[in-house]
Amino acid sequence: MVTILLVAVVCLAIIFDFINGFHDAANSIATIVSTKVLTPFQAVLWAAFFNFLAYIAVRYWGFHGGNFEVANTVAKTVLLQFINIHVVLAGLIAAITWNLITWWFGIPSSSSHTLIGGFAGAGMTNALFMGANAFNAVNGSVVIKTVAYIFLAPFIGLFIAYVVTIIILHICKNARPAKAEKWFKTGQLISSAxxxxxxxxxxxxxxxxxxxxxxxxxxxITEGTPMPNWIPIACYSAIALGTMSGGWKIVKTMGTKITKVTPLEGVAAESAGAITLFITENFGIPVSTTHTITGSIIGVGLTKRVSAVRWGVTINLVWAWIITIPISALLAGLVYALVRNW
Structure with missing residues (x-):
């Protein structure tokens, strides 16, 4: 039976995806804006189009075998016996709250980990109210994998970006600088897409x-039923619309504060980020796009010299990543305690 609370949860989930879009818009467009390949407005339209194209590729072109593996993984974060509509509601409220706080301060934290932390925190709190061990409410393998990639995804992106940059520099070492820059500005359209x-x-x-x-x-619906088609359409549309709305505070942090990025380095960073995400998505690992592209930008900075990376900014970002899951879990637990009797 469809209840008012369920409708509210679905609406909040779609709102979260919209916020995720503008919060994470910087991941896709920061370098292409900072190198002036596209204006901010052109860049968000470009990014939004390819955000939604991903849905068409999975659903109709058989990309990733036509399966939404990441969605399956996230759905298994909390064991089904500890999930009720209030758990989902509390997790979403906490995730939206933390996303807006980090957006306001221009901190590129992970929307993915905010959502997973909120969902897990609410589920664990529900377990306590049921008289069970809180840690029994979460799927250990999913949580461990997610936490591991908080640290692994940036390093994978960093390594790939470093290697790609070195290869590009070697291939183009005899090219005229003006001509090479023109090539890479065109290349950034492809890599950002x-x-x-x-x-x-x-x-x-x-x-x-x-x-x-x-x-x-x-x-x-019953567990194991194929996902209704309206869910991916709504989610992909919301994230695309959110991307179109911007997120300029985080664009500034990602595009200029970590290291100065040239068109060549923009191509390398975006290509490395995309490769990392394609690999992890294929295995259903819910990694952070924010962490991945940040690591990639650091990787291209390291090809110049270690001091080219503003490590003070980077360390602040890492702290934000580390505290995101615990804070969103704590927020969700508090919210669940308030809404559980609605």
């Missing part, structure tokens, strides 16, 4: 998993 495509495919799926378990908890 690939990153936006990967971002849409990875991030939209996380909310799809949340909506799915909300429907299962309310017995609208």
């Amino acid at each position: 690939a990153l936006s495509f990967a971002h849409g495919g990875n991030d939209a799926q996380k909310v799809m998993g949340i909506i799915y378990v909300a429907l299962v908890s309310q017995q609208v």
Whole structure:
């Protein structure tokens, strides 16, 4: 039966995807804006188009085998017996709250980990109210994998970006600088499109998993039923619309504060970020687009010299990444305690 609370949860989930879009817009467009390949307005339209194209690729072109593996992983974060509509509601409220706080201060934290932390925190709190061990409420393998990639994804992006940059520099060492820069500005259109495509495919799926378990908890559908088609359409559309709305505070941090990025380095960073996301998405790992592209930008900075990276800014970002899951989990636990009797 469809209840008012379920409708509210679905609306909040779609709102979260919209916020995710403008919060994470910087991931796809920061370098292309900072190198002046596109204006900010052109860049967000470009990114939004490829965000939504990811849905078409999975659903109709058989990309990733036509499966939404990341959505399946996120849906399994909390064990089904500890999920009810209030758990999903609390997780979403906490995730939206932390996303808006970090956006306001221009901190490129992970929307993915905010959502997973909120969902897990609410589920663990529900377990306590049920008289069970809180840690029994979460799927250990999913949580461990997610936490591991907080650290692994940036390093994978960093390594790939470093290697790609070195290869490009070697290939183009005899090219005229003006001509090479023109090539790379064109190349950034392709690399930023690939990153936006990967971002849409990875991030939209996380909310799809949340909506799915909300429907299962309310017995609208049964577990194992194929995901209704309206869920991915709504989620991919919301993240694309959110991307179009910008997120300029984080664009400034990503595009200029970590290291100065040239068109060549923009191509390398975006290509590395896209490759990392395609690989992890194929295995259903809900990694952070933010962490991945940040690592990639650091990687291209390291090809110049270690001091080219502003490590003070980077360390602040790492602290934000580390505290995101615990804070969103704590917020969700508090919210769940308040809303559980609604």
